[in-house]
Amino acid sequence: MLHLTVNGENRVVGDDVDPATPLLWVLRDHLGLVGAKYGCGVAQCGACTVHVDGKPVRSCQLPVGTIGSRVITTIEAIGNTPNGVKIQQAWMEAAVPQCGYCQAGQIMSATALLNRTPNPDDSDIDAAMAGNICRCGTYVRIRRAIKNAAAKSA
Amino acid sequence: MANAQFAQSDAYLSELISEVSTMPDAPLSMGRRTFFKLAGAGAAGLVLGFHVGDQAFAAAATQNGNLQTINAFIRIAPDNTITIYSKCPEIGQGIKTSFGVIIADELDADWNHVAMEQADINPKVYGSQGAGGSTSIPRAWNQLRQAGAGAKAMLIAAAAKTWNVNPAEITAKDSVLTHAASGKTATYGSLAAAAAKMPVPDPTSLTLKTRAEYRLIGKRYRGVDDAKLVTGQPLFGIDVQLPNMVHANFTKCPAVGGKVKSFNADEIKALPGVLDAFVVEGTGVPVEVMPGVAIIAKDTWSAFQAKNKLKVAWDESEASKDSTSQFSASAKKLAASFPAKPDDNVGDVDKAFAQAAQMVEAYYEYPFAAHATLEPMNTTAHWHDGVMELWVPTQQPDRGMTQVSKMLGLKDDKVVVHQTRVGGAFGRRGTNDYMLEAAAIAQKVKGPVKLTWTREDDFSHDFYRPSGYHQFKGAVDKDGRLDAWQEHFITFTANGKRPVAGGGHTDTLNVSTIAPNLRRASTMMPLMIPTGSWRAPGDNAQVFAVQSFTHELSAAAGRDHVQFLLDAVNRNVPELAPKSKSVNFSPARASAVIKLCAEKAGWGKTLPKGSGLGLAWCYSHAGHVAQAVELSVDANKRIKVHRIVVAIDVGPVIDMAGAEAQAQGASTDALSTAIGLQLNIENGRIRQQNYNDYPILRMPMAPMAIDVFFIQSDNPPTGLGEPAFPAMAPALGNAIFAATGDRVRSLPLRNLDYSLAV
Numbered sequence: 001m002l003h004l005t006v007n008g009e010n011r012v013v014g015d016d017v018d019p020a021t022p023l024l025w026v027l028r029d030h031l032g033l034v035g036a037k038y039g040c041g042v043a044q045c046g047a048c049t050v051h052v053d054g055k056p057v058r059s060c061q062l063p064v065g066t067i068g069s070r071v072i073t074t075i076e077a078i079g080n081t082p083n084g085v086k087i088q089q090a091w092m093e094a095a096v097p098q099c100g101y102c103q104a105g106q107i108m109s110a111t112a113l114l115n116r117t118p119n120p121d122d123s124d125i126d127a128a129m130a131g132n133i134c135r136c137g138t139y140v141r142i143r144r145a146i147k148n149a150a151a152k153s154a
Numbered sequence: 155m156a157n158a159q160f161a162q163s164d165a166y167l168s169e170l171i172s173e174v175s176t177m178p179d180a181p182l183s184m185g186r187r188t189f190f191k192l193a194g195a196g197a198a199g200l201v202l203g204f205h206v207g208d209q210a211f212a213a214a215a216t217q218n219g220n221l222q223t224i225n226a227f228i229r230i231a232p233d234n235t236i237t238i239y240s241k242c243p244e245i246g247q248g249i250k251t252s253f254g255v256i257i258a259d260e261l262d263a264d265w266n267h268v269a270m271e272q273a274d275i276n277p278k279v280y281g282s283q284g285a286g287g288s289t290s291i292p293r294a295w296n297q298l299r300q301a302g303a304g305a306k307a308m309l310i311a312a313a314a315k316t317w318n319v320n321p322a323e324i325t326a327k328d329s330v331l332t333h334a335a336s337g338k339t340a341t342y343g344s345l346a347a348a349a350a351k352m353p354v355p356d357p358t359s360l361t362l363k364t365r366a367e368y369r370l371i372g373k374r375y376r377g378v379d380d381a382k383l384v385t386g387q388p389l390f391g392i393d394v395q396l397p398n399m400v401h402a403n404f405t406k407c408p409a410v411g412g413k414v415k416s417f418n419a420d421e422i423k424a425l426p427g428v429l430d431a432f433v434v435e436g437t438g439v440p441v442e443v444m445p446g447v448a449i450i451a452k453d454t455w456s457a458f459q460a461k462n463k464l465k466v467a468w469d470e471s472e473a474s475k476d477s478t479s480q481f482s483a484s485a486k487k488l489a490a491s492f493p494a495k496p497d498d499n500v501g502d503v504d505k506a507f508a509q510a511a512q513m514v515e516a517y518y519e520y521p522f523a524a525h526a527t528l529e530p531m532n533t534t535a536h537w538h539d540g541v542m543e544l545w546v547p548t549q550q551p552d553r554g555m556t557q558v559s560k561m562l563g564l565k566d567d568k569v570v571v572h573q574t575r576v577g578g579a580f581g582r583r584g585t586n587d588y589m590l591e592a593a594a595i596a597q598k599v600k601g602p603v604k605l606t607w608t609r610e611d612d613f614s615h616d617f618y619r620p621s622g623y624h625q626f627k628g629a630v631d632k633d634g635r636l637d638a639w640q641e642h643f644i645t646f647t648a649n650g651k652r653p654v655a656g657g658g659h660t661d662t663l664n665v666s667t668i669a670p671n672l673r674r675a676s677t678m679m680p681l682m683i684p685t686g687s688w689r690a691p692g693d694n695a696q697v698f699a700v701q702s703f704t705h706e707l708s709a710a711a712g713r714d715h716v717q718f719l720l721d722a723v724n725r726n727v728p729e730l731a732p733k734s735k736s737v738n739f740s741p742a743r744a745s746a747v748i749k750l751c752a753e754k755a756g757w758g759k760t761l762p763k764g765s766g767l768g769l770a771w772c773y774s775h776a777g778h779v780a781q782a783v784e785l786s787v788d789a790n791k792r793i794k795v796h797r798i799v800v801a802i803d804v805g806p807v808i809d810m811a812g813a814e815a816q817a818q819g820a821s822t823d824a825l826s827t828a829i830g831l832q833l834n835i836e837n838g839r840i841r842q843q844n845y846n847d848y849p850i851l852r853m854p855m856a857p858m859a860i861d862v863f864f865i866q867s868d869n870p871p872t873g874l875g876e877p878a879f880p881a882m883a884p885a886l887g888n889a890i891f892a893a894t895g896d897r898v899r900s901l902p903l904r905n906l907d908y909s910l911a912v
Contacts, residue, residue, distance in 0.1 A: 025455035035386020075386030099246030100383040101577030126854035137822025139856035
């Protein structure tokens, strides 16, 4: 029996789940949290990004048995954090999403960026967002939304 | 020769595109109007729908609890909230927002109290419900406006009856009706019950708004699902969760056409989490179900893990042996001899060549490409009570419904399709193979089953953009005008008769660069790998070749390229005039976008050494688009894109924020594709298996500025998912030539050692 702290709640993962199962699939198939997305399975696309102890992590590569007491935050609850809600609002104001499939991962990476760098410059944004593919090509608006959110933080 | 059974996915789309041409701009005639009762509505009251001509304009009036369904697109609640149903799939093109804006504008609804919902898939009510070929807007434009105007007419009729006034004296705004003379007002919500009892109006009696009367069309909108997207709510096909649902993966032969001889069934069935494993024979048609092994497991990860342990003995006697390196070598040889029988032959090309002031010859090529939508192919299917119920992220739900019923031998009403949001499409999901696979698997599974492809499945079993090879010879006359164009296109065929999907000549040359003397021929190489529609099929690559070679000609003639293009698009060559009514090419619209793009890009300005400005244009999917790229190139062939300018005429813009997004996204996608994307095929197998092999553009390389300008002409609006893609690559290549003198004749640019500067 595994105990996970997900979005501030204690969640129990049954014994039928192999501890080697990546967090992504435990969230999606066992805990009903489908905001983190499967895109590549090899940490190339960033669609599965969640926060573990506040740091962005590709959940498709994190065996659920190795997490222990570390705190997991997903897109479903990132709006409960000050930077998370600012990023979400900035995303809507800039009408960032096209198909929208990558955007949960983009928002998790962007929120983590603001958490450690409140006023990111272009190179900070490049570095923080390089792991997240947007197949629709919304990068111009993602960059603008991050800057707008940062301006509100200041 | 490839199996003739290998039907291509494009035929259906071609029909859709040509259907647009049959749509009248004026309100529809009464010719074939028929009323019918909608099935299943009995308990809720009478629901009337009617078809007019070939276009289904659905109107209905029903009472369902307190909610008044005015017609199949509109439902009004007593609290004055209005629900509008979007009949087509949302694939990232913004249709769910745009369709709502179109209806709400004619309805004069208060947009702040409109909720958008995905409509049921029911082509009898809604007509075609597909999304593809940038046709959703032009196909639905009149239908949606009539739905809004019809509902408003019923509300006005109800108010006129209640107030005992002349309906012509009633005005509508923000979901409120007003009779100025008597000072009476009423909300739509308060009138909805009475309105639902009014006669359904004849659509030809409705007066639709003129552009000057639009209140909502043309403004900037947030996507109607954005709030759900940014909070991670379930919207996509892959997010579907049903009670007692199990998970499936399906493994097909890595070379298309291979059949299952046997597999390690006992070993697979014994793996943790695995519930079952079995062979699906399929229909043997790639656009339907090819043979493979289905693994059923309690969760996705168990299914994926078992797939890694799966050992299938394939019978590859009829499987593809295709090889891209062989294609390239063969095409180069074939290109050298121009076929005796050209596809078209206008004027006198040989005479023009003999009298030419300048002649240029060049060979262009571009590779196979995958769609690589970020949401992998998936479908949830539930076989119960003789009904196949499916939840699908598809571009063609109505077509899929028919395909499933045909494959399973079910009546149409025994297949229920729920359209989900789609995590990227780009033409890939015009083909419903994954939907049919899920249906075939679900018949052997108790309870609902979600089929999820791995990313590797997705790369291996796509319907690819085919490579292409063009041998050009062109001539400029003594006045510096384009005079002759000869083109030998080396492409592919699956059946030996016609080119594969995405591999036929498009209209782009006839209209983008009109030469009075034109001769084109094609040679087709056999291909077994299935191809399909890939964002702006044909144009996405042919415009690169044509617009780049056009720049070679203007440069050889020493002409200003913009002037050269304007001369070419305005050339009157009757034999080259588009014959299909669906081609709404206009020299005036073409000239306007070219001029606007040049002006906004600062055409003619002096740039520093190593910098260049390139411009190209295209007519694609009924849109007129010009694109310009300003860039610099360093000694290591690192390209810094400083600015991209896009000038577009697709008629009136519905949602300005969404339209700009499509142009920015298509430009970025085109840049990404031109710089880095290519598939290699060996022995029928796709070598690239994940994003690490297929470098889609990322944030550090993304352009800082993509400035989009619209010419909002009075023409009926057309779609924007595709038109802003094709001219980007030639604008980029032309800019590299301007900066360096190096001509880009093959894609992707990384094969030529170019890269994008961070």
